Amino acid sequence: DSGVTQTPKHLITATGQRVTLRCSPRSGDLSVYWYQQSLDQGLQFLIQYYNGEERAKGNILERFSAQQFPDLHSELNLSSLELGDSALYFCATDSFFGQGTRLTVV
């Protein structure tokens, strides 16, 4: 158990919709990273937050946004969803990953 908690585990939604993925980091960890893993692909860095502030941005689409709250949990918001957004989305704190949210856009 990495101590990083992600909800929901699975999400199925229609194109054009908006979803929110949630992550709770391990106790004491200030950093939260979001990664996307498409089918048969490696993990791509999306965005990092540290203690509530955006620290680094990777290959994150403008339709996606994230935030980190005072209690350090983070949310990744995905809007105007397209079929190609179907993927596993992982939250991590430094070296430890959550179990991921599998998003399926239909």
Added chain:
Amino acid sequence: GQQLNQSPQSMFIQEGEDVSMNCTSSSIFNTWLWYKQDPGEGPVLLIALYKAGELTSNGRLTAQFGITRKDSFLNISASIPSDVGIYFCAGRLLTSGSRLTFGEGTQLTVNP
């Protein structure tokens, strides 16, 4: 774009055999990590390396941080069926802060 080249892409071995996989890059890394990922699960950290030349073991797993800081390898000795999965290397680039850059993974199949 992808900055880590991981090889091989896949391996099919017999139980008891040793396995070796590696990652190379043209860029310098200050941390190398090796993960195992089972289907539908998150990557699980196996070994972390922080210094050039460092050789670290975790049970039957051994990994090394290349002396040039541009490569790393992972060895698995005496493989067992539960070693099946995808192994990823990941590194922290000297120029990219603390985020991880991942290799494309090595799919390992172990035949009993």
